[in-house]
Amino acid sequence: MNAQRTIAFTMLSLECATFSILSETLFFSFSIIVLAALSYFSVLRYSFSKRQVFWVTSALAVLFIVKYMLYQHDFTLDRLAIRTPLAYAAAQFVMTVQLRQLFDSHFEPFLPASFPLLGVIVFILTGDILVYGSKGLYYQVLVFSYALLTGVYFQIGHAARKPRETERSLWSVYVIRAGLFATIWLLGWLTATGMDRYERELDQLYYRLIEPRTAGIASRAGFSTISRLGSMTSHFDQGADQIRLRVKSTDEPGYFRGRAFVQFLNSEWHSEVGSHNVPIIAMPPAGVRASVPDDGTWFLLGQAKSPNWIEYQVWSQDPGHIFAPLNTPLVYAFADSIQFDSQEVLTSRTMASGFPYSVFYPRQLLPQRPEHDAALQRLLQLPDEIDPAIKQLAEDVFAGCETSEAKIQRVQAYFQNNYEYELGINVPYGEDPLTYFLREKPAAHCEYFASGTALLLRLAGVPCRYVTGYVVRERNAYDQFWVARSRHAHAWVEAWDDNRGWVTVESTPFAGQPEFETPGSARQYWESFMGQFSRLKMALQQGQWILAMSEAQLPLLLLVGGVVLWFLVRWGLHLVLRQLKTRAEFRENPLHIQELHRLLSQMDRLLARKRLVREPGETLMQFSRRIQNQEISHWYQTYASSRFMPENESLQEQISQLRSQLQEIRSRKASV
Numbered sequence: 001m002n003a004q005r006t007i008a009f010t011m012l013s014l015e016c017a018t019f020s021i022l023s024e025t026l027f028f029s030f031s032i033i034v035l036a037a038l039s040y041f042s043v044l045r046y047s048f049s050k051r052q053v054f055w056v057t058s059a060l061a062v063l064f065i066v067k068y069m070l071y072q073h074d075f076t077l078d079r080l081a082i083r084t085p086l087a088y089a090a091a092q093f094v095m096t097v098q099l100r101q102l103f104d105s106h107f108e109p110f111l112p113a114s115f116p117l118l119g120v121i122v123f124i125l126t127g128d129i130l131v132y133g134s135k136g137l138y139y140q141v142l143v144f145s146y147a148l149l150t151g152v153y154f155q156i157g158h159a160a161r162k163p164r165e166t167e168r169s170l171w172s173v174y175v176i177r178a179g180l181f182a183t184i185w186l187l188g189w190l191t192a193t194g195m196d197r198y199e200r201e202l203d204q205l206y207y208r209l210i211e212p213r214t215a216g217i218a219s220r221a222g223f224s225t226i227s228r229l230g231s232m233t234s235h236f237d238q239g240a241d242q243i244r245l246r247v248k249s250t251d252e253p254g255y256f257r258g259r260a261f262v263q264f265l266n267s268e269w270h271s272e273v274g275s276h277n278v279p280i281i282a283m284p285p286a287g288v289r290a291s292v293p294d295d296g297t298w299f300l301l302g303q304a305k306s307p308n309w310i311e312y313q314v315w316s317q318d319p320g321h322i323f324a325p326l327n328t329p330l331v332y333a334f335a336d337s338i339q340f341d342s343q344e345v346l347t348s349r350t351m352a353s354g355f356p357y358s359v360f361y362p363r364q365l366l367p368q369r370p371e372h373d374a375a376l377q378r379l380l381q382l383p384d385e386i387d388p389a390i391k392q393l394a395e396d397v398f399a400g401c402e403t404s405e406a407k408i409q410r411v412q413a414y415f416q417n418n419y420e421y422e423l424g425i426n427v428p429y430g431e432d433p434l435t436y437f438l439r440e441k442p443a444a445h446c447e448y449f450a451s452g453t454a455l456l457l458r459l460a461g462v463p464c465r466y467v468t469g470y471v472v473r474e475r476n477a478y479d480q481f482w483v484a485r486s487r488h489a490h491a492w493v494e495a496w497d498d499n500r501g502w503v504t505v506e507s508t509p510f511a512g513q514p515e516f517e518t519p520g521s522a523r524q525y526w527e528s529f530m531g532q533f534s535r536l537k538m539a540l541q542q543g544q545w546i547l548a549m550s551e552a553q554l555p556l557l558l559l560v561g562g563v564v565l566w567f568l569v570r571w572g573l574h575l576v577l578r579q580l581k582t583r584a585e586f587r588e589n590p591l592h593i594q595e596l597h598r599l600l601s602q603m604d605r606l607l608a609r610k611r612l613v614r615e616p617g618e619t620l621m622q623f624s625r626r627i628q629n630q631e632i633s634h635w636y637q638t639y640a641s642s643r644f645m646p647e648n649e650s651l652q653e654q655i656s657q658l659r660s661q662l663q664e665i666r667s668r669k670a671s672v
Contacts, residue, residue, distance in 0.1 A: 004156045005040070008102065008111050011149050012036050015095055015122045018142045022126055023088055032095055039102035047105045057097060064093040091125035094118050116150040227261060227269045227468055229433050229447050230425075232489055241519070245323060245470055245484035246315040246531055248356075253312055253472035253482050255492065255504055256323040260343035261466040263381050264451065267433050269466045272378075275339035275347070278331070288360055290332065296357075299338045301346075302329040302369060306362035315356045315531070322346035323469055324359045326494060326502055327368070333357035342375065343465055368501025371463075376496060379463035382455070387435045394459035404497045407460050412507050414456075415449050421512030446508045450491040453507040457495055464495040464505070474516040478528035488514040592647050592655060599658050600639060606666060607632070635661050 013036070016029035038044055048056070068089035098118050101107060123143055247253045261269035278299040284290060285304040290311055309330075316323060322331065322338065324346055331338060335351035351357065397414050401407045422443030427433045434455065437448045450466055457464045468491050470484035490513070493505040506513070518524060607613070607627075614623045620643075624636035635658065642654045 002109050004109075004111055004153060005102070007149055007153045007156060008115055009036050009039075011116060011119050011146055011153065012095065012098055012102075014142050014146050014149070015091075015098075015119050015126075018123060018126050018139060019088070019091060019095070021138050021142075028092060032099055035099055036102055039099075042105070042108075045103050045105040045108070048100075053100075053104075056100060060093055060096050060100075064089045064096075067092075087125040091122045094122050094125070098122075111153075113154070116146075116153050119146060119150070224259070225271045227259070227447075227466070227491075229267045229451060232445070232447050232468065232491055240485065240487040242317075242486045243483055243527060244317045244486055244488075245472060245482075247472050247482040247484070248313040248480075249310060249482060251310050252475075253325070255325065255490075256314075256470050256472055256484070257326060257345065257467050257494075258318070258321050258323050258469040259467070260341075260345050260494065261468075262343065262378055264383055264434075264455065264466070269451070271345070272342045275341050278338040278340055278346070280337075284330070284332075284360075288330065290358060290360070296332050296334045297336070299331040299333065300329065301331065301340065301344065302327070304329045304360075304362075306364055308363040310361045310363055312359040312361065313356050314359060320347055320349060320351070322348060322351070322357060322359075325361055326504060328359050328361060330360035331357060332360070342378075371496060371501075376463040379465055379496070380458050380461065382458055386455075386459075387432075387439065389439050390435060390455070391459060393438060394456045397456060398460045401460070403499075404462050404495065405499065407457065407462050408495050408497065408503065408505055411453050411456055411460075412505060415453060415507040416509050419444070419449065419509060421445065421449075421509045446491045446512055449508040449512070450493050453493045453505055457493070457505075462495050464493050467492055467494050471514045473514070474518055476524050476528050476531075477518065477521075478525055479531060481528075481531055483527070488516075490514055590647065592651060595655055596639065596643060596658075599655070599662055602666075603632075603635065603639075603662055606662075631661070632665060635665070 013033055016032050020026050020029040068086055098115055101112060101115055123146065127139065127143075245256065247256075259271060261271045263270045263272075278301055281298045281300045284298055285300075287307045288304075288309050312325075314323060322333070324331065327344075328346075331346065333348065333351055334355040334357070335348045337350055338346055338348045340346050398407050398410055401410050419441055420443040423445050425433070425437065425442055425444040425448060427436050434448065434451050436442070437444050438452050438455070454464050454466050468489070470488050471490045472482050472484040472488065474483045474485070474488070475481070476483055490508075493507065494502050495505050497503050519527075604614070612627070614620075620636050620640040624633040624640070627633040627636065638654065639658060642651060642658070645651045645654070
C-alpha cells in the first residue's frame, strides 16, 4: 500500500469532515470518502488521456454549476457570507477533481503535487462562513492537521523519488525540527484566533486606511448600523444598473426603507442597537388574499384590519434586510424569525436565501399607533456643537409655522427651491460637511439634503429620523415586475406629525431623485428572463411543479431554441466547410480531371430531375446498366473509361465528345 496514497486519502477525509461540519450535510462527504477508499484497488483505476481529463473536468464543472443554480443549501450560520452557496458548490467540484486524481493510473506510484494544493482551495472555499463556538475550533484543528499532512505528503513523495544514502540519525536535528514546527503551529494558532476575535476591528482599520473618506466598512455597506455622509455614493459607481430588488405588485411600490438612523455625530448617522422578535401568527388576518406557498411564516407587526390589501412580493439581493414601506403591518417570509428595532426596521438572519418575501400593506391607511414621548425625544437629539448660523437658519425657515405639517411642507420647499443637486460635494479642509452645506448652499446629493432636513426639523421641535433604502418606480415591460437598481438607492427623512403620524419627507430636488428611465428592450428581456429563472429555481426547491412549469415556459423555449440554433449553425458550418474542402480538392486536380468532374456533375443533375440518382457505393458502370436510354448509358460508360486515361490528344478528343453529347442530350431533354 502506497504511503503517499494513504496520506492523500487522510487529507481528502479532512476536507470532507470540514465540509460536513460547516455545511451540516453528510451525504456528499460520506460518498467522497467511500469512493476514495475504493481507489486503493488498482483494478478500478483508469488511464485517463488528456482529452478525457478535459471533458470529465468540464462535465463536472457544468454539473456543479447547475446544482448551484437549482439548489442552494439552507445554511444556518452564514447569513453574512453572501457567496457561501457558490463557494460550497465550488468546494464540492474541487474535491471531485481530487477524487478523479486518485483513480487516474497515470499517478502511480506517486500522486501529483497539485493534490494538496487543491485541498487548500477547498479549505478556503469552505471557510467562507461565519462560525461560532466549537465549529471555529474544529475548523482550526482540521486546517492545521491538513497543513501537517501536506508537509508529510511532499516529504514522502520526494524521499521516494530521490532516495538518499542512509545517514546517522541525530536526535538534535529531530528536536530542532519538532520545536520549529511547534513554534510555527502555536504562532499560526494565535494569529488565527486573534484575527477571528478581532475581525470587525481589523476590517474597520483596513477600510479606514484604504478609504478614509468612507470611514470604514460600516459606511460602505449602505444599510448597516452606521452611515457616513457620502457612503451612499458607492451605489452610483460600479454596478449602478445592477438590480437589487424585484417587486411583484399591481401598485407602484415607492419608498422601501432599509435602515433608519437616530443619532447624528461627527458626520455619521447611527442607528439604535437592539432588536425584538416580530410576533408569529398561525394564519393571515381576514381580508388578506395571498397566493403564497405553505412553507413560510406569517409575521404581524401591528394592526391588520383592512378589507383591501396590497401585496408586494419582494426578491432581494441584500440578504438579511427586509425592505418594506413605512408602517408595514404584515410580512410573509421563509424564515424562523424576523427582528425589528426601535424604528421598526426589519431584518432576519434565518430567512432562506434565494426566496422572496411578501409585504402586505392596507390600501386604506390604518390609524397610526401612538408613539411614547421618550421614543420621540430620542428623535430630537442634536449634535453637541451646532453653528449659530444654522440655528438662525432654522428660525428663518420655519418663521410663522405653528404645526408639524406646516414645518414639513416648509422645509421641503426650502431645499427644493434654494439648492441644486449634484452627485458629490467638495468640502473645504477643516469644515464640518453638513454645516458647510447648509451655510454655503453648494450642490450636493441626497444624503446631505436628508441630513440637513433632519437637523432643521429637530431644531424646530419635529421628531424625525434619517432613512436609507430604495425608491422602486421602474417597471419591466415584459414581466411587469417593479425594479430597483443600485442607482435607485436613496436617503430621505421620516417625520412625526401629531395628526398624521409618521410621514415621508422628500427634500431632495427633483433632479436628484432616482431616475426611472427603463433600459432598452433587449436588456429588459434579458432581465425578465433572469427573474423568471430565479422564480423557476424557487418553485423547484419548494416542489411546486405547476408553478415551475408555468415559469419554465420561457427558459425552456429559449433553451430549445438555443439548441436548435446551435445545431443549425453547426450544420450550416459543416456544409460550408465541406463545400470549401471539395472546391480545394477540386482545384488541386489537373485541368482535364476538373473538366471531367464538371461534365459528370452536369449529367448527374440532369438525371436527378428525372429522379434517377446513383446509390451510395454504386460505380458508374453499374449505374449505366440501370439507365434505359442507351445514349446516356453509353455516355457514362465512355466517361468511366476516360476517367483514368493518361493526358493526351485521344483523351482531349473524348472529353470534347462527352461535352458535345451532353449538350445534345440536354437540348433534346432525352428520356431516361
